[in-house]
Amino acid sequence: MDILKESKEMQAELTAWRRYLHAHAETGFALNETTAFIKAELVKMGYEPQTCGRAGVVAEVGAGEIFLLRADMDALPIPEKSGEKFACKSGNMHACGHDMHATMLLGAAKILKAHESELKRKVRLLFQPAEETLEGSKDCVEAGVLQGVKGAMMIHSMTNVPIPVGCAVVSSPGVSAPAADFFSIEVKGKSCHGSAPWNGVDALTAAANILLALQEIPARELNPGGAAVLTIGEMKGGTASNVIADSAILKGTLRAYDEELRSLIKERLEEIAAAVAKAYRARAKVTYESGCPTLVNDETLSEQMERVGKELLGERCVFTSKALQGDAKAKSGGSEDFAYISQRVPSIMVALAAGEPSKGYEYPLHHAKVTFDENALPVGAALYAAVALKI
8 A cells, every 4th residue: 555656646636625714714613614515525525523612513434442643723914915825815714724724634534535444543633723823722622622542643734944845844752842822911000181191090100111111021030041022013002193092902922841930031021010000009910811732742653654654655755853953942933722632632733844045935824925835735644654554
C-alpha cells in the first residue's frame, strides 16, 4: 500500500475541496456552510458524521482502541487581499490555513475508509471549530470527544518558511506551543469638564500608566530563559477632546511556556493594574476572556511520528523541532487550542511546509495576502492516514 501515491492521485479533488472551503470562509462557531460541506463529503464516503459540541463534526472508521485525528476549520475576520481567484469575499479569510487542514483530514478520511479492513484501531476524525478564539477544542472536549481516546494528532500548515513544500516538522517531546490568555483591563474614573480636570478622575491617564507599568513584568521580573510574552494590543477611552474620560479599556494577551510562570504573570498583572489605577485615584479590574494551556507533546508519539513520517516522505523531508530550533521555544510563540486535548491524552503536533518565500509565498500566517501551496494537501492527507494505519 502506497499511501502517498494514493493521496497524490486525489490532488484535483483535494484542491477543489480546499478552494470551496477557502471561498466560503467562516469564523468561530458560526460555520454553517463549512460544516454542511464537510458532512456532505463524509456521507459520500460512507461515514455517518455527527455534530460535536456547538459546531464540531465527528466521524469514525474502524474498530477497537480509539485514536483521534484533529483538523481545525475556522477562519479569521480578515478581508482577503491574496489575489487568488477563489478568494473569500465575505470579509473573512482562511489566513491560517485551516481550510488546508480540514481538506487534508477529508483526504485522510477517504483513504482510511478505503482501507478500513486494514485498520487495527478505531479512528475518530474531529473537524474542530473556533481554534482562532481558543474556544473550540475545549468545547469539543466538554462534549465528550475524548471519550475512549488513547492518543491524538494534529497538523498545522506553515507558509513563508524556507523548507521544501511537503516536508514535515515533528514536535519534539514537551511543550511546543505556549499557554495563552486573552484579557481586558477595565479602568474606571470620574468624568468632568476638560477645563477643570481636578474635579474628575482621568481614566485615560490611569490606563496609559498601567500600560507602561505592565512592560516592567517581562523587562524586570522574568528570567530571560523563561519564555513569556505580554502584549497590550488595544486601548480605548474617552468620548470628546474636552471631556475627562470616566472609563478606559485595555485589551491584551499573555503567552507562557510554563504554567507556574503563567500563574505568576497573571497575579502580577492584576496587582499592578489595581495599584497603578489606585495611584491615580481610579479603579481597575482584570477579566480573563478566553485562553488555553500549554500544548504538550508525548515522547512516544513524537518518536513514532518521526519514524512514520520518514517512512512516508523520506529521511531528508522530516525534521524534529529540536533539531531545527534547539531549545529556542520562543521562535514559535503562537498558541494552539489543541493544547486542551494534549493535556488529557498523549498527543503530537506536526507542522507541514506549504510555501517557500523563494517561490512567491512571501507573506506570513494571519496576513491578508498570505497564500499556500496546494501541493502540500496530499502530503498532509497521507500523514494523517499513515498515523492511523501505522502507529
